[in-house]
Amino acid sequence: MSVRTLPLLFLNLGGEMLYILDQRLRAQNIPGDKARKDEWTEVDRKRVLHDIISTMFNRKFMEELFKPQELYSKKALRTVYDRLAHASIMRLNQASMDKLYDLMTMAFKHQVLLCPRPKDVLLVTFNHLDAIKGFIQDSPAILHQVEEIFRQLTEVKCFFLLCLWQTYGGLSAGEFQLIRQTLLTFFQDLHIRVSLFLKDKVQNSNGRFVLPVSGPVPWGTEVPGLIRMFDSKGKEVKKVEFKHGGNYVTAPKEGSFELYGDRVLKLGTNMYSVNRPVETHMSGASKNLAPRTQENIAPNPLAKEELNFLARLMGGMEIKKPSGPEPGFRLNLFTTDEEEEQAALTRPEELSYEVINIQATQDQQRNEELARIMGELEVTDQPRQSASKGDDLLAMMDGL
Amino acid sequence: MFRRERSIPLRGSAAALCNNLSVLQLPSRNLTHFGVVHGPSAQLVSAAPEGVPLAQRQLHAKEGAGVSPPLITQVHWCVLPFRVLLVLTSHRGIQMYESDGSVMVYWHALDSGDASPGTWSGQILVFDIPAKGPNIVLSEELAGHQTPVTDIATEPAQGQDYVADMVTADDSGLLCVWRSGPEFKLLTRIPGFGVPCPSVQLWHGTVAAGYGDGQVRLYEASTGTLHVQISAHARAICALDLAPEAGKLLSAAEDTFVHIWKLSRSPESGYTEVEHCHGECVPDTQVCGARFCDPSGSSFAVTGYDLAEILRFSSV
Numbered sequence: 001m002s003v004r005t006l007p008l009l010f011l012n013l014g015g016e017m018l019y020i021l022d023q024r025l026r027a028q029n030i031p032g033d034k035a036r037k038d039e040w041t042e043v044d045r046k047r048v049l050h051d052i053i054s055t056m057f058n059r060k061f062m063e064e065l066f067k068p069q070e071l072y073s074k075k076a077l078r079t080v081y082d083r084l085a086h087a088s089i090m091r092l093n094q095a096s097m098d099k100l101y102d103l104m105t106m107a108f109k110h111q112v113l114l115c116p117r118p119k120d121v122l123l124v125t126f127n128h129l130d131a132i133k134g135f136i137q138d139s140p141a142i143l144h145q146v147e148e149i150f151r152q153l154t155e156v157k158c159f160f161l162l163c164l165w166q167t168y169g170g171l172s173a174g175e176f177q178l179i180r181q182t183l184l185t186f187f188q189d190l191h192i193r194v195s196l197f198l199k200d201k202v203q204n205s206n207g208r209f210v211l212p213v214s215g216p217v218p219w220g221t222e223v224p225g226l227i228r229m230f231d232s233k234g235k236e237v238k239k240v241e242f243k244h245g246g247n248y249v250t251a252p253k254e255g256s257f258e259l260y261g262d263r264v265l266k267l268g269t270n271m272y273s274v275n276r277p278v279e280t281h282m283s284g285a286s287k288n289l290a291p292r293t294q295e296n297i298a299p300n301p302l303a304k305e306e307l308n309f310l311a312r313l314m315g316g317m318e319i320k321k322p323s324g325p326e327p328g329f330r331l332n333l334f335t336t337d338e339e340e341e342q343a344a345l346t347r348p349e350e351l352s353y354e355v356i357n358i359q360a361t362q363d364q365q366r367n368e369e370l371a372r373i374m375g376e377l378e379v380t381d382q383p384r385q386s387a388s389k390g391d392d393l394l395a396m397m398d399g400l
Numbered sequence: 401m402f403r404r405e406r407s408i409p410l411r412g413s414a415a416a417l418c419n420n421l422s423v424l425q426l427p428s429r430n431l432t433h434f435g436v437v438h439g440p441s442a443q444l445v446s447a448a449p450e451g452v453p454l455a456q457r458q459l460h461a462k463e464g465a466g467v468s469p470p471l472i473t474q475v476h477w478c479v480l481p482f483r484v485l486l487v488l489t490s491h492r493g494i495q496m497y498e499s500d501g502s503v504m505v506y507w508h509a510l511d512s513g514d515a516s517p518g519t520w521s522g523q524i525l526v527f528d529i530p531a532k533g534p535n536i537v538l539s540e541e542l543a544g545h546q547t548p549v550t551d552i553a554t555e556p557a558q559g560q561d562y563v564a565d566m567v568t569a570d571d572s573g574l575l576c577v578w579r580s581g582p583e584f585k586l587l588t589r590i591p592g593f594g595v596p597c598p599s600v601q602l603w604h605g606t607v608a609a610g611y612g613d614g615q616v617r618l619y620e621a622s623t624g625t626l627h628v629q630i631s632a633h634a635r636a637i638c639a640l641d642l643a644p645e646a647g648k649l650l651s652a653a654e655d656t657f658v659h660i661w662k663l664s665r666s667p668e669s670g671y672t673e674v675e676h677c678h679g680e681c682v683p684d685t686q687v688c689g690a691r692f693c694d695p696s697g698s699s700f701a702v703t704g705y706d707l708a709e710i711l712r713f714s715s716v
Contacts, residue, residue, distance in 0.1 A: 172547070177598075177612060184415075184416035185471070188439065188705075188706060189413055189706065191706075223634070224614060227674050227675075229671065229673055230628070230629070231669065245680075246657065
């Protein structure tokens, strides 16, 4: 399996998480002047997204992420997102976090499955990154905070893009095929039904995704239906058509892998909107799921190596503690609190993610190590010769 | 025309690997064995002609250091003139069993460097197999590929007409054609064109290769000359199989389609010709394995990623 899969998995799942949080926060949005102290406003929403994004693109974290390594289990990865989601003033109950993770994983599974070529997963990643840029656009109310993030991001952006380019820039089609297979292995046997997917006829009622047999073929592939026969000199001597069964057309153009460009592919763009709330269904899951292999039933939910990985990775995350008297704002991914409680009670056993509290591990040594890593993370920045406050924020991000 | 037959249920879904179905036909015992890789385990099922499952077994890759249990990369029955062996490969190494999977007769460990050498480095390992017992010996390591080897196909030496015995394919699309003997000799190299070649077959001196861009190509094995180019599928091909008695070729791809082709040699020109026989769509299934279930090609079986059953089709 490929040791270069984790960054793609992390970034795309993170992108989906931001789409979902953005949609839920907008749905619960109250205009600033009318909001009570405990209600979400536009400013709060922006702040949550900014906090999460800046944590995701923290340099130390990126360094750990891009190291060649095997993929970890869904449980281990969920712990990272749990931490990430709480990198801001937002708080999520277990049930909401479960639902969030389910949606994220099903969305990216769909995108990977439907990628025309294995390397198009990079285009999906770019779609997510393009959208993340959009989330941190101008917002005068918290300008100074965003500026700070941008300053850090601009330094980090170079580093991040360098990592991305170094890791994936020179890969062959065969290596991308292996990455694709590694991702599909991670998502194997996940069949959670998502109401938005069911409505859009992207997913069947048995939880399996619809694989269309029409539309453009991948870039570089010919429309099926032709048999060509040649003589020993290479001259074509016979040409026969056959009925393929699908309804394919030529690809119009290739998506751009540049920093900016038309990605052509729609997979990975934001499909959520305020008017289309997302629910997940758990029913029928038990009969669809194959019995779990040994590793999932073990009482210790994470192997030793996974704990080490998490310690290293989260050591690279700068988690801001809520300062001052601000309470953590709770976000509910369900429509009502009762629904959220109900979801927590009725979640099937095989789909439960046990939340790992890394501080609570018995291993003294590992705890000390983690404390040391977190202590090391005093960010010492060189002040940039940046533009003045009034500049367009997007331009700030582009200029170095 | 083909019709869908009763499926064989699997304990675990099929993994998203290429060539993820192996079939051992045992007509004398009225049995067919099927082998599918789930992930850390491979599943063997025996079934009666109507598809009724009779026996089941799961095999695992040998454990070792690492984050999670090792994943199996392929399960395959090797039919030798005097013996049938079941071969299981993983990143740890190669495990060989008696054909029903009951007894492991040999274990070859690959170096535990990063991604395993052996087939991942492009080398092909040749083993001497005795008629009975576990005395299997690594006899040769062939260098011909620089990228991971994806598939190997062989056919019995036919005498003067067909010199080529073995063809190997890799992730870069390169094909190497070999002649067996006390030592293997590389006869021809057929270069790739930027996409992997996950699956390859050899029939009467003709190489049939399936590629990551959905093409099937047929080459003259001894010279490497391209004779037929088929725009067969809209996504990467994951499996090819041959029904040698009938000269039928089966191709399956991630586009959910399985196609059956008839190969022949034109009597006047001597060139290989291909005719399309049948196309089958397996709705919403990314096919990952497909095999004929009888030597005349009148029935075939299919596996798909995430699917916990083996689909069967037979001609009417």
